[in-house]
Amino acid sequence: MKQKITIKTIAKELGVSTSTVSKALKDSHEIGKETKDKIQAFANHYNYKPNSLALQLRNQKTKVIGVILPKIVHHFFSTVIMGIEAYANEKGYHIMVCFSNEDYQKEVETLSVLSNGSVDGLIVSIANETLENKDFSHFIDLVEEDIPLVLFDRVVDDILCDKIVVDDVGAGYKATKHLVDIGCKRIGLITTPDHVSVGALRRLGYEKALIESYVKTDSKLIIKIDEKQDIKKQIEQLFEQNIDGIFAVNEIYAANAMRIAKEKGLNIPNDISIIGFTDGLISEYSSPSITTIAQHGFIMGRQAVELLIDRIENETEVFTPKKIVISSDLKIRESTKTSS
Amino acid sequence: MKQKITIKTIAKELGVSTSTVSKALKDSHEIGKETKDKIQAFANHYNYKPNSLALQLRNQKTKVIGVILPKIVHHFFSTVIMGIEAYANEKGYHIMVCFSNEDYQKEVETLSVLSNGSVDGLIVSIANETLENKDFSHFIDLVEEDIPLVLFDRVVDDILCDKIVVDDVGAGYKATKHLVDIGCKRIGLITTPDHVSVGALRRLGYEKALIESYVKTDSKLIIKIDEKQDIKKQIEQLFEQNIDGIFAVNEIYAANAMRIAKEKGLNIPNDISIIGFTDGLISEYSSPSITTIAQHGFIMGRQAVELLIDRIENETEVFTPKKIVISSDLKIRESTKTSS
DNA sequence: AAAATTTACGAAATCGGTTTCGTGTTGACA
DNA sequence: TGTCAACACGAAACCGATTTCGTAAATTTT
Structure with missing residues (x-):
């Protein structure tokens, strides 16, 4: 193990005190030019770097x-x-x-x-x-x-x-509103269990948009995914309802929904429109590419x-x-x- | 700022030395039971945790x-x-x-x-x-x-x-060999510039597989992507060649290739087979899902x-x-x- | 009862820096 | 020539722990 060079090493080598070395390296006016030059040259030559742990301890910040x-x-x-x-x-x-x-x-x-x-x-x-x-x-x-x-x-x-x-509520609202605006009548929601705060908030936005648009909310159209179970099977249940739009609170759910829709021979977006959440690679590269909420x-x-x-x-x-x-x-x- | 409790605090408060505190907290046999109990109880009550910076400095490891x-x-x-x-x-x-x-x-x-x-x-x-x-x-x-x-x-x-x-060479070989095995005759390679080591190695595997299978290699079938330019446009050039298989050295290239193939009305996999690299979400969720090399x-x-x-x-x-x-x-x- | 040992604890060094406070030397000024 | 400031540097404390070593008191051994 090559010995790391410390202030002490430099001090001993150059016959000065550690305080002098420390000050010289910070270009303190307290130290004479010659001494400073000598110390700086030496430190530089041996590529001295102050030990960050020592500094952290002294400064009480890391x-x-x-x-x-x-x-x-x-x-x-x-x-x-x-x-x-x-x-x-x-x-x-x-x-x-x-x-x-x-x-x-x-x-x-x-x-x-x-x-x-x-x-x-x-x-x-x-x-x-x-x-x-x-x-x-x-x-x-x-x-x-x-x-x-x-x-x-x-x-x-x-x-x-x-x-x-x-702005999860706003995002949920925005997505759902868009589905309404393009003419969807029965819009499914694929979300998380209630304890996941973001899922719950996005759902609020979903409901707000529906109510505002005088679309009846229907609890059968809301699926709360239990990630410990098979995700796809849970989403498939939603397709037993007669739906023409889906808002999924994340990319994976949206991708799964799209896959199922295709398997059922539905045309996307004509038979069913899908909006996801998170502007990730899946949304960008799947085909059709997925309309989504970009979270920045x-x-x-x-x-x-x-x-x-x-x-x-x-x-x-x-x-x-x-x-x-x-x-x-x-x-x-x-x-x-x-x-x- | 609530004062963090240190060994020194404990020592002063309990009228003992810091060394005693330190030893007591490590349950050293050097310290009497009563003193130990007293110190441990105190430390516990005030939720004492040793300052990790001090330890790191002392032990010379972080x-x-x-x-x-x-x-x-x-x-x-x-x-x-x-x-x-x-x-x-x-x-x-x-x-x-x-x-x-x-x-x-x-x-x-x-x-x-x-x-x-x-x-x-x-x-x-x-x-x-x-x-x-x-x-x-x-x-x-x-x-x-x-x-x-x-x-x-x-x-x-x-x-x-x-x-x-x-095993980049092996992986490139494996992917290309598979394309050959399923009957592809003109296999394109979408790779990185030569300086990216992994790309170069995967190319070696590609070439090895072709040579072994007595398929003629053709430099026109190899596209080296410059990521500073438009990726899709570069890949489109490959489609001007008559190809029936593509090996792409990453997911994004594969996804782009697939997208272009679809746009050109090609059926995947019947008209053209595509293999990517990296078993990510794109490969898993795009449709058709992408055959790929999983890197673990x-x-x-x-x-x-x-x-x-x-x-x-x-x-x-x-x-x-x-x-x-x-x-x-x-x-x-x-x-x-x-x-x- | 004297010697040896054990017990229980504290002083001080250490990790690698920074910083405050002295202090000896030099030069300037009265 | 005496006084004072400026200069250039060192000693020592400090950050928060650990650990070696020393030692007084208690206990055991002989």
Whole structure:
């Protein structure tokens, strides 16, 4: 193991004190020009880099942001990470990424470990199991320890911290309204169980659009997917109803619905129009390409770090939790009719 | 800011020395039962957690693994990250994730920052620009500093470190051979420019399969995509040739090819069979679903950390770089004929 | 009862930096 | 020539832990 060069090494080698070396390397006026030059040349030659751990300990900050996601093999979340990393880097921060895998226990543990001082703050999207349990005490503890925390996408009101969300109700409304506008009469909804907050909100938007358009809502047209079961089989039930439009709260559900529709010999979009959620690769490349709600994950990530870094760097200020709503766009593609 | 509790606080509060506290918390036999109980109870009550930075500095290890990827919004890379994180966590490590965005300069900087002691080792897949430049000195410096390094997927021989790769030649061979076997006579290849090592290797496999099968290779059937230009237009050129099979070295190229084929009114797989690379969501959900080479990213990630942690924890051992080849599977779906 | 050992704890060094506060030397000014 | 400021540098504290070593008191051994 090649010995890493430290301030102490330099000091000994050059016959000066460590304080002199430290000051010389920061170009302090306290140090004479000759000494400075000598030290800088030496440090440069041996490619001296200050040990970041020592600095972190001294400064009581790590310049690291912890990010906990439910999963990563997922277009939306990976886009958010991109946004987080890009802006964090700009600001001189790095990110430590962990996954809860939708698991409550792992979320608790990860949170506990990361709050030991390894990060200056945290950005989290809550695990499904936690949303189901409704046990948020691990987050509340964090807030009480005054560790900066930003929640995004999957958030809950019980936790007093900054939050970034997509306008899920609005998006659900926008999608459903579009289906109505192009002439769909019986619109199915493929959503998540109620405890998944985003699913519930998108459903609200769906219902709002129907009511506003005087279309009767029908609970038989709403399927709540249990991901532990076979997704396709559950969606197939929806096709037993007489439907001419589908709003799915994510890409996978939409893709599955499209597949089933094709298998049943339905023409998309003429017999049935489909709108998904998340503007991922599936929506873009499947055929027909899928009309979808684009969530702007990159912007969400960026906003999340922005809020977080602001919190971290202005700790003295009185803190009032902010909630930022990112609007989402309907991206019209081939899976929806152009008019009635 | 609520004051974090430290060993010093406990010591002062309980009228003992910091060493006593430290030992008591580790249940050392050196400390009397009463004192121990008192300290442990106190620490427990105030939810004391040792400052990890202090420990890292003292132990000269961070239990953090740096991961540098070219991009993340990509099925293969996000799968690899999953694998890395899963096994790293099992072993008590965390991962710091950075992205080079295929950019040489950012790769150099990131590498430099992370090698300041913030991580115990690094897992990297090289940026495209770096591969093009052929300037690997930043990696070579790293190796000379004896910082454990594992390269995966995009690797180069010039760097003496552990490597994990997919059997790209074999995979290219397997895919092409399959096309030959089902009766394709003129097989197009959609690949990357030569400097992208994986693309070049997959091409070798393609050529090998053709030669072995006494099919004439034809450079007009090979398209090297320049990602700075319009991908679809480039692929369209291939369709000016008379082809009945396509092997694309990634999912996006395959999806684009399929789209063009459909636009031209070709029936897939009867008129033309298509095989892609990376078993992502596009391949799975497009219709027809795409026959592809599954790369087992999760396993690659896991193997990479395994090698790395082994390196980190057995630094004394003489080091001989290993290269692990992960075999890949042909996953047959609907975009290829079942027989000739 | 004296010697040896064990028990229970504290002082201080260490990890690698930064920073405050002194201090000896030099030069300028009265 | 005496005084004072400026200059150039070092000693030591500090960040928060661990760990070695030393030692007083208690206990056991001889």
